[in-house]
Amino acid sequence: MELDPRNYDNISINEKDVPNIVLSYLIHNCYEESAESFIAGAGTMPPTDCLDNMEKRKKIIHYAMEGNALKAIELTEQLTPEILEKNKDLLFDLLSLHFVELVRSRK
Structure with a gap:
């Protein structure tokens, strides 16, 4: 959009x-x-909790950048459970990243 x-x-x-x-x-x-x-x-x-949430967001970004999409999804659901339900494109992108990592690692 x-x-x-x-x-x-x-x-x-x-x-x-x-x-x-x-x-x-x-x-x-x-x-x-x-x-x-x-x-x-x-x-x-x-x-309230903005700097704490920022640290959690940084961890999510770190996991996504290193290719650990499942951990990024898990932390995202802990921080903001509804975000992946509302943003299917984001969930698809993370799952696609996971798929690419599985192919890359030949699993």
């Missing part, structure tokens, strides 16, 4: 929401040091 930027041209953003948007972006992409610096510099409070 491609987003059409014209749908967002007339949306106004409250300036008070900008720090939360930036912090959300940093956390979502696992930029831990940047998120911590931003929190300290902006004087914002991180959402």
Whole structure:
């Protein structure tokens, strides 16, 4: 699904929401040091458990990058159980990665 930027041209953003948007972006992409610096510099409070969840997200990314898709799926289900149910493309990609690893290892 491609987003059409014209749908967002007339949306106004409250300036008070900008720090939360930036912090959300940093956390979502696992930029831990940047998120911590931003929190300290902006004087914002991180959402509860955000840094803990960031560590879990980093582990998921690590397992996926090293080809351990089953472990990535397991950790994803622990962190956010509904995400794979709602995003079948993500689940398919992870299972495809697992299949490729099985073929590569001749199992």
